[in-house]
Amino acid sequence: MTSLLTIRNGTAAPLRTIPILGAVEFAEAVVGAPARGRRVASLFALPWGTSRAPHLAVVLAHDDAGVLECGVTEIVGHRFASMTESCPEVHLFEREIAENWSVVPEGHPWLKPVRRWQTPNDTTTAEFFQMAGDEIHEVAVGPVHAGVIEPGHFRFQCHGEHVFHLEIALGYQHRGIEGALVGGPKKRTIHQIETLAGDTTIGHAIAYCQLIEALIEEPATARGRTLRAIALELERLANHVGDLGALAGDVGFLPTASFCGRLRGDLLNMTALLSGNRFGRGLVRPTGVALDCEPARGQMLLERLHAAARDIEDAVSLLWTSPSVMSRFEEVGRVTTATARSLGLVGPAARASGLARDVRAHHAGDFFGASPFDLVTNEAGDVFSRAYVRWLETRWALDFVRARLLGLPDGPIRARENVPSTLGASLFAVSLVEGWRGEICHVAATDDGGRFLAYKVVDPSFHNWMGLQMALRDQQISDFPLCNKSFNLSYCGHDL
Amino acid sequence: MAYPAEVPALSDRYLGRPKMDVARCGADCQACIDVCPTDAIVRETRQEGTMGAGKVDERTSKALRIDLGRCLFCQECVKACPEGAIEFTGNHRLAARTRSDLVVEGEAKRLFAALDERMLRVFRRSLKLRQVSAGGCNACEADVNVLNTIGFDWGRFGIQCVASPRHADGLLVTGPVTENMRAALLKTYEAVASPKLVIAVGACAISGGPFSGLGAQNDGLGTLLPVDLYIPGCPPHPLTILEGLLGLLGRIEHDAPP
Ligand code: SF4
Numbered sequence: 001m002t003s004l005l006t007i008r009n010g011t012a013a014p015l016r017t018i019p020i021l022g023a024v025e026f027a028e029a030v031v032g033a034p035a036r037g038r039r040v041a042s043l044f045a046l047p048w049g050t051s052r053a054p055h056l057a058v059v060l061a062h063d064d065a066g067v068l069e070c071g072v073t074e075i076v077g078h079r080f081a082s083m084t085e086s087c088p089e090v091h092l093f094e095r096e097i098a099e100n101w102s103v104v105p106e107g108h109p110w111l112k113p114v115r116r117w118q119t120p121n122d123t124t125t126a127e128f129f130q131m132a133g134d135e136i137h138e139v140a141v142g143p144v145h146a147g148v149i150e151p152g153h154f155r156f157q158c159h160g161e162h163v164f165h166l167e168i169a170l171g172y173q174h175r176g177i178e179g180a181l182v183g184g185p186k187k188r189t190i191h192q193i194e195t196l197a198g199d200t201t202i203g204h205a206i207a208y209c210q211l212i213e214a215l216i217e218e219p220a221t222a223r224g225r226t227l228r229a230i231a232l233e234l235e236r237l238a239n240h241v242g243d244l245g246a247l248a249g250d251v252g253f254l255p256t257a258s259f260c261g262r263l264r265g266d267l268l269n270m271t272a273l274l275s276g277n278r279f280g281r282g283l284v285r286p287t288g289v290a291l292d293c294e295p296a297r298g299q300m301l302l303e304r305l306h307a308a309a310r311d312i313e314d315a316v317s318l319l320w321t322s323p324s325v326m327s328r329f330e331e332v333g334r335v336t337t338a339t340a341r342s343l344g345l346v347g348p349a350a351r352a353s354g355l356a357r358d359v360r361a362h363h364a365g366d367f368f369g370a371s372p373f374d375l376v377t378n379e380a381g382d383v384f385s386r387a388y389v390r391w392l393e394t395r396w397a398l399d400f401v402r403a404r405l406l407g408l409p410d411g412p413i414r415a416r417e418n419v420p421s422t423l424g425a426s427l428f429a430v431s432l433v434e435g436w437r438g439e440i441c442h443v444a445a446t447d448d449g450g451r452f453l454a455y456k457v458v459d460p461s462f463h464n465w466m467g468l469q470m471a472l473r474d475q476q477i478s479d480f481p482l483c484n485k486s487f488n489l490s491y492c493g494h495d496l
Numbered sequence: 497m498a499y500p501a502e503v504p505a506l507s508d509r510y511l512g513r514p515k516m517d518v519a520r521c522g523a524d525c526q527a528c529i530d531v532c533p534t535d536a537i538v539r540e541t542r543q544e545g546t547m548g549a550g551k552v553d554e555r556t557s558k559a560l561r562i563d564l565g566r567c568l569f570c571q572e573c574v575k576a577c578p579e580g581a582i583e584f585t586g587n588h589r590l591a592a593r594t595r596s597d598l599v600v601e602g603e604a605k606r607l608f609a610a611l612d613e614r615m616l617r618v619f620r621r622s623l624k625l626r627q628v629s630a631g632g633c634n635a636c637e638a639d640v641n642v643l644n645t646i647g648f649d650w651g652r653f654g655i656q657c658v659a660s661p662r663h664a665d666g667l668l669v670t671g672p673v674t675e676n677m678r679a680a681l682l683k684t685y686e687a688v689a690s691p692k693l694v695i696a697v698g699a700c701a702i703s704g705g706p707f708s709g710l711g712a713q714n715d716g717l718g719t720l721l722p723v724d725l726y727i728p729g730c731p732p733h734p735l736t737i738l739e740g741l742l743g744l745l746g747r748i749e750h751d752a753p754p
Binding site: 116145146147171172187194197198274276 | 640642676735
């Protein structure tokens with residue numbers, strides 16, 4: 001078996017300890033990963049050595065063992081053999097590498113831009129998968145959609161209502177974040193991280209801070225970690241509850257839709273009680289958190305949570321007992337376990353297709369304290385399943401936040417006020433966080449001056465957009481909004 | 497929610513309109529300017545003031561201004577200031593009609609004017625907006641969306657987001673205007689019938705926010721479109737957005753203290 005460097009979530013290792021594999025060996029490690037119980041958490045190009053020539057770098061997650069495995073290989077002559085045919089979960093990573101580094105993954109079955117269109121702004125110049133036939137028609141939607149939502153372009157191949165295939169073209173939200181992070185940390189870095197995907201401010205900020213802590217060898221304090229875990233679950237609650245309401249709205253079930261709209265606001269306001277900002281900006285900072293939760297504040301939070309928990313239970317339970325809702329949720333937008341596994345789906349979308357994947361269960365260390373974690377899965381893989389998994393997670397999070405508020409560890413909220421502007425030199429670190437959409441993966445390498453040589457972000461949406469495309473196969477086009485909402489993926493998190 | 501008759505209680509940690517006491521600034525101190533992530537704090541040397549021509553008033557020459565269009569409300573300046581000269585108050589009224597009115601100084605009174613009579617006749621009771629996210633992180637979008645919910649319910653003022661620019665009276669834009677969205681944004685603007693309004697929501701749409709200067713974006717609406725209303729924040733609180741819109745439509749009083 002090939003030897004890879006084994007590290008744990010939130011730790012760093014010297015760059016030189018990462019094994020440089022031969023191209024064949026590297027491909028074997030990646031392609032063979034699923035069979036060995038690993039999945040690809042990140043695959044990217046890393047400037048290597050004094051020449052800074054791009055090398056392929058992979059981070060495999062071995063969930064059962066709770067470890068991560070890393071390796072690199074040289075890209076020779078600006079090309080490498082594509083692994084997508086035998087390991088579909090790398091399909092988008094390879095396209096991204098090709099685009100960012102002008103290298104060719106030879107034999108990639110669908111090599112096209114990820115974020116940088118040939119003619120900026122114009123998806124019409126891009127190639128889309130097309131079907132032929134007298135009665136086949138194509139539906140094009142976006143980038144500007146009907147609702148208040150981020151931009152993306154959707155192409156459906158249809159026969160009447162029936163969708164054979166959906167292809168999604170993104171990139172409209174590309175702001176160039178990864179490029180901006182190189183050379184950091186700078187004074188803007190944390191703000192760019194917090195706005196990387198605004199509805200996941202806490203999740204990405206924790207991922208970043210864990211990385212910094214690994215690179216300066218200064219862990220977050222116990223109280224800081226607990227407050228982060230609380231904020232992370234509040235973020236999950238706001239989004240899960242909001243989306244359950246939005247799903248109800250998409251099938252015209254207004255009681256739950258209206259209630260949940262309000263309850264989501266209540267949950268965001270709980271985050272604002274902690275941080276001043278409804279999305280938690282300014283709360284999570286390296287080595288802990290910037291703002292404390294004093295006893296009176298904790299008490300107020302508990303009271304609000306108690307009230308919200310009751311209302312959430314009432315509002316959401318209506319869904320599962322209303323035949324008109326269930327008949328629209330069940331057997332719509334199904335993603336099989338096999339498809340989910342081969343695409344490398346993460347988060348509730350993976351768990352709703354029967355995959356037991358959750359950073360909180362496998363890679364969290366003591367982040368969640370002593371609280372027992374329930375990893376919930378459901379086999380069905382349909383809209384109902386994704387909604388129901390999120391409901392079970394909502395319940396767990398409500399209990400968890402209340403329990404942690406009652407048992408906040410004493411001590412400082414962070415270990416140091418200011419982070420040094422230079423980090424440990426020539427290190428490599430990986431940080432995973434289970435955001436509400438799924439696994440957030442940040443990887444950083446530092447140069448010999450202790451600055452970011454490379455910073456790779458994988459938002460869960462990057463893994464999951466293909467899942468939505470598969471969910472639409474053989475569905476009615478009128479079910480698209482429902483399927484879309486059941487994933488509710490991030491555009492800016494994908495586009496970076 | 498009875499807004500605007502009553503203002504709901506915001507978090508005690510909410511950061512709204514800043515105020516500065518420049519009299520406290522040390523002679524050569526620029527701690528706030530150095531830490532600000534978006535270069536939102538500017539210092540101007542000015543010759544005016546109470547001390548007459550030719551003489552420079554030490555204090556006014558240090559006049560600090562915060563550009564709310566760039567500010568992320570991160571409070572780094574507050575922490576950095578050795579004199580406690582900067583404070584962020586709980587005042588959510590931040591919107592402005594012109595870019596320069598976003599640059600605030602001391603406790604200066606907020607400048608704001610509703611649309612003119614002709615425009616008010618058209619839009620006062622019914623304002624339909626097409627939202628365009630052009631690189632927004634989904635926080636501004638979410639806090640616009642929440643105005644639809646039963647709490648804020650902007651429908652009671654005749655405000656609504658509509659699906660087609662053809663049905664809209666204007667655009668509500670979020671995000672720094674990514675290069676990949678520029679054409680789509682301009683086309684959407686063209687598709688709206690005149691007279692039309694443009695509303696910039698959030699630091700990104702106003703100035704590029706945390707992404708200003710990056711090549712893949714345009715530092716906000718800037719010169720791309722004429723902006724009628726700027727709503728600062730990262731993201732602005734929903735109340736700030738609603739207050740700005742109601743102000744624009746002449747449906748809220750603006751003579752309250754800043
Ligand atoms: S609060 Fe605003 S002005 Fe102060 S440092 Fe942050 S971005 Fe700059």
